Amino acid sequence: xxxxxxxxxxxxxxxxxxxxxxxxxxxxxxxxxxxxxxxxxxxxxxxxxxxxxxxxxxxxxxxxxxxxxxxxxxxxxxxxxxxxxxxxxxxxxxxxxxxxxxxxxxxxxxxxxxxxxxxxxxxxxxxxxxxxxxxxxxxxxxxxxxxxxxxxxxxxxxx
Numbered sequence: 001x002x003x004x005x006x007x008x009x010x011x012x013x014x015x016x017x018x019x020x021x022x023x024x025x026x027x028x029x030x031x032x033x034x035x036x037x038x039x040x041x042x043x044x045x046x047x048x049x050x051x052x053x054x055x056x057x058x059x060x061x062x063x064x065x066x067x068x069x070x071x072x073x074x075x076x077x078x079x080x081x082x083x084x085x086x087x088x089x090x091x092x093x094x095x096x097x098x099x100x101x102x103x104x105x106x107x108x109x110x111x112x113x114x115x116x117x118x119x120x121x122x123x124x125x126x127x128x129x130x131x132x133x134x135x136x137x138x139x140x141x142x143x144x145x146x147x148x149x150x151x152x153x154x155x156x157x158x159x
Contacts, residue, residue: 001051002039004144005071007032009151010058017154020101028150036147039139040068040077049076057148059155066138079137083156086133089126090156096122123149 007029017025038055042048053076056067063080070076096119103115127145130152134140140148 002037002048003051003053004032004036004038004055005052006054008054008056009155010056011155014059014155020097021154024097024150025154028147032144032147032151036144037139037141038068038144041136041139043077057151057155064152064155066134068138077137079134081133085129086126086152086156089122089129090153093119093122093126093153126152 009025009029016022038051038053040049040053049070052071054069054071054073056065056069058065058067060080062083064083064086065078065080067078068076096115100112100115100119103112107115123146124142126149127142130149131140131142131145
């Protein structure tokens with residue numbers, strides 16, 4: 001049962017997301033809780049902790065924090081990631097999302113599809129970056145990485 005069954009996002013101190021981004025966030029959380037893979041490797045020769053897990057995402061001291069506990073509240077792991085490797089892909093993702101939201105309002109379906117394909121490509125790149133950054137800390141599949149990347153975007157400080 002190596003999966004996340006509860007997800008909390010501490011976005012206190014961050015600007016409110018746009019309605020479109022808030023909708024993306026709600027969908028990502030719903031989809032993540034429906035289907036995900038979250039494996040914390042064993043440490044110091046010990047066995048890997050078994051879930052289900054509760055995950056809290058937050059920003060502390062300018063770093064992205066993944067705080068994993070068992071559903072009982074027992075702490076499993078906490079790791080901090082620099083936002084640096086995410087900045088460009090998040091910036092690109094927000095720009096393409098803006099283009100997509102505008103396209104939906106004005107353009108024919110064929111052009112919307114082209115923008116959406118570009119959006120998915122950037123989103124996949126962000127998911128790959130997240131998987132790489134979590135190597136050795138947590139093992140996640142690509143669908144989990146995609147959903148978590150959406151949430152990383154919401155938490156990424158604008159610079």
